[in-house]
Amino acid sequence: MFDFSLTDEQEAFVSTARKFAAERIIPLAPELDEAERFPRALLHEAWELGLVNVEIPEAYGGLGLGTLEGCLLAEELAYGCAAVNTSIACNHLAALPLLVAGTEDQKQKYLGWLVEECIFAAYCCSEPEAGSDVAAMTTRLERDGDNWRLTGQKRWITNGGQASFYTGFATMDPSLKHKGITAFVVPRDAKGVTVGKKEKKLGQRASDTVDVLFDEVVLTPENILGAPGEGFYVAMEVFDKSRPMIGAGCAGIIRRCLEESVRYAGERKTFGVTIGQHQAVQTMLADMAIAYETSRLLYCKAAWEVDQGLKRTNTSAIAKCMGADLAVKSATDAVQVFGGYGYTREYPVEKLYRDAKLMQIYEGTAQVQRLVIARNLLRSG
Numbered sequence: 001m002f003d004f005s006l007t008d009e010q011e012a013f014v015s016t017a018r019k020f021a022a023e024r025i026i027p028l029a030p031e032l033d034e035a036e037r038f039p040r041a042l043l044h045e046a047w048e049l050g051l052v053n054v055e056i057p058e059a060y061g062g063l064g065l066g067t068l069e070g071c072l073l074a075e076e077l078a079y080g081c082a083a084v085n086t087s088i089a090c091n092h093l094a095a096l097p098l099l100v101a102g103t104e105d106q107k108q109k110y111l112g113w114l115v116e117e118c119i120f121a122a123y124c125c126s127e128p129e130a131g132s133d134v135a136a137m138t139t140r141l142e143r144d145g146d147n148w149r150l151t152g153q154k155r156w157i158t159n160g161g162q163a164s165f166y167t168g169f170a171t172m173d174p175s176l177k178h179k180g181i182t183a184f185v186v187p188r189d190a191k192g193v194t195v196g197k198k199e200k201k202l203g204q205r206a207s208d209t210v211d212v213l214f215d216e217v218v219l220t221p222e223n224i225l226g227a228p229g230e231g232f233y234v235a236m237e238v239f240d241k242s243r244p245m246i247g248a249g250c251a252g253i254i255r256r257c258l259e260e261s262v263r264y265a266g267e268r269k270t271f272g273v274t275i276g277q278h279q280a281v282q283t284m285l286a287d288m289a290i291a292y293e294t295s296r297l298l299y300c301k302a303a304w305e306v307d308q309g310l311k312r313t314n315t316s317a318i319a320k321c322m323g324a325d326l327a328v329k330s331a332t333d334a335v336q337v338f339g340g341y342g343y344t345r346e347y348p349v350e351k352l353y354r355d356a357k358l359m360q361i362y363e364g365t366a367q368v369q370r371l372v373i374a375r376n377l378l379r380s381g
Contacts (some may be wrong), residue, residue: 006072006370010068010069010072010141013065013072013224014072014073014255015075016049016050016051017051017072017073017076017077017080017173018076019025019294020045020049020051020075020076020077020080020099020234021077021079021081022263023079024042024045024048024080025077025080025081025084026044026080026081026138028081028227029080029081029083029084029206029348029351030345030348030351032081032084032205032206033081033205033206033351034205034345035079036195036200036201036205036206037206038161038162038206038207038208039083039084039087039323040162040240042084043084043087043118043120043142043186043230044118044211045089045120046077046084046088048118050063050112051073051077051088051115052091052118053091053092053095053114053115053229054069054073054087054092054094055067055069055070055095055099056095056111056114056115057099057111059107060108060111060112060115060250061111061115061116062111062114062328063160064331066306066307067241067244067245067252067300067302067303067304067306067307067308067348068300068304070092070245070248070303071244071245071247071299071300071303072248072250073248074089074248074252075248075249075252075255075299075362076252077249077252077253077297078248078251078252078253078256078275079253079255079356080108080252080256080360081206081359082204082249082253082352082355082356083202083203083204083205083207083275083355084204084206084207084253084301085249085250086157086158086160086207086358087120087206087207089119089242089245089249090120090121090123090158090159091114091121091159092206092245093123093158093238093242094121094122094123094159094163094165094166094173095110095111095114095121095167096123096165096167096237096238096241096242097123097167097183097185097225097234097235097238098110098167098185098225099111100166100225100226100237100238100241101183101225101226101230101234102225102226103147105222106222106225106319108187109164110149110185111292113164118124119163119165119205120146120162120163120164121159121163121164121165121166121167121228122157122158122159122160122162122165122167123157123166123168123214123238124146124154124157124160124167124168124212124300125137125154125168125169125235126155127139127152127153127154127155128153128155129231131156131365132231132365132368133167133288134178134181134236135177135178135181135232135233136177137169137170137171137174137181138152138171138173138174139151139153139154139155139168139169140170140171140172140174141151141170141171141182141184141219141228146220146221146223147215147218147219147220147221147261148184148218148219148220148223149168149217149218149219150184150186150192150214150216150217150218150219151215151216151217152170152213152214153196153211153212153213154168154211154214154216155210156199156207156209156362157210157211158207158209158362159207159209160195160206160209160210160211160212160325161195161208161210161262162208163188164188164190165185165186166185166186166188166193166212167182167183167184167185167225168183168184168185168186168212169182169184169231169232169234169235169247170182170184170214170231172229175252176229177230178231178339178349179229179232181229181230181231181232181235182224182225182226182228182229182230182231183225183226183230183231183235184192184223184224184225184236184272185223185225186214186217186219186223186305190214190215190218191217191257192215192217192218193213193214193215193217194210194212194213195210195211195212195213196210196212196213197209197210197211198210198373201208202354202357202358203351203353203354203355203358204214204354204355204358205300211225221283236313239316239363240306240311240312240313240316241306241316241351242363243302243316243317243318243320243363244299244302244303244306244319244362244363245299245303246319246320246324246359246362247295247298247299247319247320247323248296248299248303248323249321250295250299250320250323250326250327250356250359251292251295251296251299251323252326252331252354253327253330253331253352253355254288254291254292254295254323254326254327255292255361256352257263257284257288257327257330257333257334257349257352258288258291258292258330258334260334260347260348260349261284261288261333261334261337261338261349261351262276262285262311264332264337264338264347265281265285265337266379268338268339269299269378275337281337284336284337284368285297285335286311286335287329287330287333287335288330288333288334290327291292291326291327291330292330294322294326295323295326295327296319297320298315298318298319298322298323299316299319299323301315301319302316302318302319302335303313307347313372313376314372314373314376314377315319317364317372317373317375317376318369319356320359320363320364320369321331321366321369321370321373323359324356324359324360324366325360325366326357327356327359328357328359328360330356331352331355331356332353334349334352334353335350335353337349337358347352
């Protein structure tokens with residue numbers, strides 16, 4: 001029998017996150033966005049409250065919460081500011097290759113570090129010519145005796161300029177495509193690691209997005225995650241586990257669009273009545289409500305499957321893809337509800353509109369999600 005209720009512990013966790021979003025994130029979000037400033041002090045507050053790194057197992061000092069709890073958190077944080085949520089969620093994304101393929105020593109060292117200090121980590125997969133096409137990467141990992149040398153450029157790396165360590169992927173031989181990819185972990189202070197340009201972005205401006213450069217960085221066997229050549233499968237498992245959280249962030253954006261629009265529709269008057277009494281506006285509000293319920297159910301199902309140990313790539317892809325599409329539509333409709341005011345920075349829907357677009361792009365575009373879904377359907381059929 002299905003049970004859609006949250007446990008008392010989950011309710012308390014959500015309440016803490018919702019209060020933090022309302023009291024600390026929302027008042028600061030416009031300023032952070034305008035200045036394109038990484039919210040380090042705000043994130044430190046979240047870390048002290050236990051709202052960062054929530055899925056790190058208790059064995060390494062973490063709370064050991066599940067993917068569902070992580071998604072419930074992401075919804076609340078994204079309601080406040082998608083960029084703040086992305087900055088926090090990226091720590092989990094960077095930790096996932098360690099959780100999937102790391103040794104006990106690697107987990108103790110790096111996951112324990114995230115718990116012991118308020119540090120940030122980054123996930124290095126995309127490159128200037130390799131985004132959704134992971135197998136097209138050219139960052140090289142070459143043998144050097146018992147060690148390896150890492151050289152290449154990673155692009156669009158969230159938290160890249162703030163990170164204390166990076167998890168990432170490189171190829172031993174580009175001609176091998178996905179079979180040549182190996183996962184690694186490397187500290188920021190390793191010789192040959194540098195941070196490149198910071199991106200000037202349409203939305204989610206408070207999140208840190210930079211190039212990360214590797215120049216003959218020496219990696220020992222202790223820096224290699226899993227077996228050499230198995231990195232592609234690590235990356236795919238990471239995305240299966242991380243995409244529900246993107247869907248949850250989308251739900252947070254949609255809920256904020258809905259609530260802001262309902263409030264405004266009850267205040268703004270045209271033709272002698274509030275605009276909420278016009279059928280055309282009511283239709284947009286109803287669509288947002290449908291979008292929220294749909295996206296929430298999808299991410300909860302996808303997160304539940306991850307927590308059950310079920311490998312359901314399509315569910316994660318659907319949650320991410322549908323959530324992102326609905327977030328963009330909801331934000332577009334929210335701006336329309338606000339009319340001319342929605343196009344200005346006086347109201348929050350302009351920022352929601354810009355922030356939502358990224359959800360259709362990072363961690364696999366909406367088009368790539370559809371390819372993944374279709375190929376899995378054809379393979380299973």
